[in-house]
Amino acid sequence: MIELTxxxxxxxxxxxxxxxxxETQTKYVLxxxxxxxxxxxxxxxxxLTLSEQQAALRAAGLRAGWDDPEMGVYDREASQE
Numbered sequence: 001m002i003e004l005t006x007x008x009x010x011x012x013x014x015x016x017x018x019x020x021x022x023e024t025q026t027k028y029v030l031x032x033x034x035x036x037x038x039x040x041x042x043x044x045x046x047x048l049t050l051s052e053q054q055a056a057l058r059a060a061g062l063r064a065g066w067d068d069p070e071m072g073v074y075d076r077e078a079s080q081e
Contacts, residue, residue, distance in 0.1 A: 004012070011017060017030050031039070041048055041056050048056065065071070 012030070019028050019030060020026070021028075041052070042060070061067070
């Protein structure tokens, strides 16, 4: 595990800070461990059955507010296309 310097810790002020490896130019997104653990099931879907994946996606949508009545406008616009 890599330990952060004081300077690096100050840079972690956003929800998903981005870092770059200067040698390879590879970019990474850092997420807190508790966030990763919630997302891990979606990132490694073969660990879940299809119904478990669907339930996880449904729960994520509800947390994001997709069940809000105001979101109906998107359904109506999509059906007109």
